[in-house]
Amino acid sequence: MLATAIMTSLNSQSRAASRGMSDIKIRNLFIIPTILFLIVFNIFPLIYSLGYSFTDFRASTNAPANFVGLQNYRELLNDPFIWTNFAITAKYVIVSVTGQVLVGFGTAMLLNRDIPFKGLLTTLLLLPMMLSMAVVGLFWKLLYDPSFGIINYALGLGSFEWLSNPQMALYAVAITDIWMWSPFVMLLSLAGLSAVPKHLYEAAAIDRAGPFYTFFRITLPLVAPILMIAIIFRTMEAFKTFDIAYILTSQPTTEVISIRLYKMAFQEWQTGRSCALAYIVLVMVLAITNIYVKYLNKVKER
């Protein structure tokens, strides 16, 4: 479908058409395999699971799938436990992204001046976001341990329970996520801050503008678009979060929607129902992605 659309569109600028392959052939040869590959590995599975979402299929048995219509969707949307999972996810997104913005943007403000070894310090600060989320979750388990963990020792908290405490576990997961992803917000904020023209600050200094005025009237408005990209991107990622939360704890209070989905599909083997839930999640993710891409294009145009 898409492939034929590309093939039929004509290219007038084929100067090398007489020698070797024509430009249109080359363009199709370069683009179509990628589009087809992505369709096979992303769109086709989604169509496949859309079909299953209307059935009571269980992948653990050989029983054939029965068509149940919209029953899965109706049950899921009326299930208070699913809404609890969404509420946990929302809380997690808010705590984690707010923390990342405060720490990341704050650090970027501090770094945005003449600092010895600035490059080295920045690279060291960026290290956490490059690591594997699963492995980070694992070693934070060691750090959070109530009896031999270094966090309680360093903060003098005695044998405070982080992960086995239902009230605290979600915050513990969020703290780990903040540690890991504040560097991302910092990186983007630094790019935004360094793009603010210096003469604006000089003008503000001549006008004897206070630091608050300078920050809210010059710095923040100019950094806002890039900061917004960081916020939407992190919101999207936090909404999908799985690895860190799954490895750190197994509390019901940290069961974000991806974990619920994983358990429904691969532990309870409610394949049909989980496909329906996957679709509900997918629609939400695509909505955020749409906003994100609009913002990306906006910033690119500047």
Next chain:
Amino acid sequence: MAAVRTPSEKALNRLAIAAVIVITLIFLAPIYWITATAFKPRNLATTAPPTIVFQPEISPFVKLFTKRSQLREPPSAEVYAAAPWWERMVFDGGEKVVRDGKGQVQLSGYPSRFMNSLIIAITSTILAVSMGTLTAYGFSRFRVKGEADLLFFILSTRMLPPVVVAIPMFLMYRAVGLNDTHWGLILLYTAFNLSFSVWLMKGFIDEIPKEYEEAALVDGYTRMEAFFKIVLPEAATGIAATAVFCFITAWNEYAFALIMTNRRAQTAPPFIPSQVGSGLPDWTVIAAGTVLFLLPVAIFTFLLRNHLLRGMSFGAIRK
């Protein structure tokens, strides 16, 4: 920012420098702690209060690679004396190395998982970057109908939550026998990285002036020759940066690996946490496995430092 002039500004600047150093130390502390644990003797890894000063040793790394069992009683003096240096370390920890019938040392599960990670990450990176570079060139240099929509489609595939895609992929892979195979994960990671590779490479290729190829075309090069001899060498830095990003993503991936593999093709990220499973975990060995796994990424981060901004923003923000 404006140059520092007054004494109070100087003091403020010093304060900021101090704050940055403190923040950096706090951010590095978890990484330091896991690294330190990888060099501790087992009895010092989980003490309360935590042991901060200790004599580092490499026994956790020896234990990481070998299959071991608990010793009932200490080995006899002869056995101990005849053992190689690394086996003595295992004896000292109250364990012995498991050997098969021919006396060959048996390996733990770690080396094969590490190799799987390498094979899968490298192969999928090569596939994603080569396809991505071609596609990026196609989008950058030729008129494509519905270009914006196609690029959005390509990007959106990257944004899908892994668990959502994994459910149908699991069923499809089971039907064609790709579950728990290297190729299964390689293809999934290629698909996952392909969109990223297209977006990033498009940014790099857009920056290469079209005039270079046009001059080559005038000189009698075909479009293909111009692409391979002029554009590719110009894009080398971009290709390298994209490759490193793809490698890191594939290397770190967890959810697909957890769902699609269990033994033969299992990669390190699902394997390392599974060691904590039951009983009293030996945190020194887990830490050693973690450090060895994180090391390539740490090195790559330093090599990539000038491209991180671009890579993390899908090529949208360039310095």
